[in-house]
Amino acid sequence: MVLIAGVDIGNNTTEVAVAEVNDRGEATFRGQSLVRTIGIKGTMRNVSGIIDALDQALQPLQIPRKELAGVLLNEATPVIGDVAMETITETVITESAMIGHNPTTPGGMGLGTGITRSIADLGTASTDQEYIVIVSRETNFQLAADLLNQAVNRGVRINGAIVQLDDGVLIHNRLSQPIPIVDEVRYVDRVPVGMFAAVEVASVGRSIEKLSNPYDIATLFNLEADQTRNIVPIARALTGVRSAVVIKTPRGDIQERRIPAGSLTLIGDKATVQVPVDEGAEVIMDKVDEVQPLTEIRAEPGTNVGGMFETVRRVMADLTNQPVGEILVQDIIAVDTLVPQQVQGNLAGEYALGNAVGLAAMVQTQKLPMQMLARKLQEEIQVPVTVAGVEAEMAIHGALTTPGTKAPLAILDLGGGSTDASLIQESGVVRSTHLAGAGDMVTLLIDKELGLDDLDLAERIKFYPLAKVETLFHLRHEDGSVEFFDAPMDPRLFGRVVVMSELGPQPLPVQDPIGRVAEVRRKAKEKVFVRNSLRALAGVAPGGNIRLIDFVTLVGGSSLDFEIPKMISDVLLEYGVVTGRANVRGSQGPRNAVATGLVLTSAGTGYGS
């Protein structure tokens, strides 16, 4: 009877399984543990994390580390991924052509047109002209309303106003004749005076109708057909906002500009294809599928993508003591996303959603570093350490301890950096694949799309369901259900969108309504995990046909997510594939599959004797 430990070093967590093996080669599991991986998977820095994990697993058994007969490491081909975001379009306003933004409280409603005029010059305004009045911060709301009322009494026709401060409702409430007012126009001094302009404000809960339609703009401004074509981007930028101003200036224009983002060269076994990143994720991924199996991906030097690839390779080279030239990027996943971006030449701090492509790249290296890691660990703990099996193979052996499973079986290992799949035939033959892009990429997408600039916060949004604190005694979960509390909650939670973590509700410093946050989160998970699951399974399925797989078990940290398993399950159902989350050894859930598999396969090869 000897005691052995299987150690699985993952991208984010290091897991250990400890078992007693008798002389017939049967393993009895005695303990397990899980700690955060220190450093990048498969590198020297992992050692302290492994020792910590071993101690945690052995501590309840009251067994010192040196009584272990052996420690088994997975042959973790170090995989590191990096994620980057490439913005490929931006909106540029030349001169002052439009203001379209969403101040929460514009004044009045409807559409007004006229010649722009400063409120200071209203005294000399003529009565046979229609005006749009510009109110800067020097004029307070009471004075502005008085001046507007005086002018109207004098017979001046005022059809709308553009206000610098958040005074729209205040001015409107004090007017004798209601007009639409767009407020919070920060750079009101850039609005040209004496130009024809149109102001539109929609009622609460609606968005503008006229200024978001190019033909209505053409009607208002008497435009020719070719001029109308030029204002299409304006109309598009104003779609969905509650208030807007359009001003006709001699050369005023708005454009959507594409930013050159470099190109990727996909080198496959059979073909080599070049694809520009600004073509978007769809095109990139189509090309990736086209050239499968991939051997290497290169990025154009001197571009953002090139920089990202270089960083990944250099980090990997440093960590594994190999020349940079030997390190190849072997897989990428590209995802289309929209990133809020400040409009160039804006008047009111407007944001427009720019198209962006998110990329995750993965590097694979040789087995050499793993042997170095094993030797280092052996020195430290004075117990024989062996590199005992290929990760994906071990994972499937671990997954097969789930009650109710047998070969043939496919697994999806949903991790932090990579999505892996493997398939075991009845004969015991295992095929496996590693793909770039998993939990970390979802975090990045959430971070960018919500404009958070805080990966920890994005991680929390990814991990926990949302709720809205409606009073101090109740909150509404994102599915609409209500939860009551006997004691009042912390006042800092009042009115906030919160994540429901183990520690109770935690406030999120975001302005977006709960629905949008939830949608961004779900979309990000779908884009990465659904796409990658299909890619990975196609890679191991017989003849690349997912329909020929009957059962898929999910393992790995991201399969503990509260919604990813359902998303994958839903899409795989279309292929007639039954999906479920593994329950390793009937007790560990989707965790510990690789560590368990390591122990089981080694025990079978006569470790005990």
Added chain:
Amino acid sequence: MKISEEMVKEIILEVMGQMQPPASASAPASTAAPVPLNLRETGDAVVGKDKNEVVIGLPPAFGNTMTQTIIHIPHQDVLREVMAGIEEEGLKARLVKVNRTADVGFIGHEAAKLSGSGIGIGIISRGTSVIHQRDLAPLQNLELFSQAPLVELETFRAMGRNAAKYAKGENPSPVPVRNDPMARPKYQGLAALLHNKETQLVDRHKSTKELALA
């Protein structure tokens, strides 16, 4: 160290002496105290039924024996900005006079308890303010503006706006509050004097009154 009353008085005089010249030089308008507000009591304050109101609680000295904050913002402007902030969000402001205390937390809490939306604002004469909610304990708050010398006109507008947003069930980001470690040594003496003046009109046995601003 023991601090005697004489020492405190001495320090206060010294602080006042130092503050006087720049105050009068930079802002000549502030030397002439603004006129008292025309605040009329219209009976006992009652709990509002309107979901779209925010109640502003004031101590008895506000706009009365005292007419400006510690940094010489006239009380008239304070009320105008807070009420404008509430109105801009589409809600109504209601004023009450809390007679039985000069503590900003309790005034704010009293206002919140009277408010149909459950949201109240407490503002004391020197400018210290709080946004309160009726289910909270009196010394808790939604947002606290504890350093009166740093509460400016824009802060009052934002305070009204945020209170209205809470009342609407929105998710406002808290008004940025500056923190100046020198505010305490610089203003503590003055604040003590102002507090003294504030409490003179407090009457523990008098109920909270509805106010009309003429």
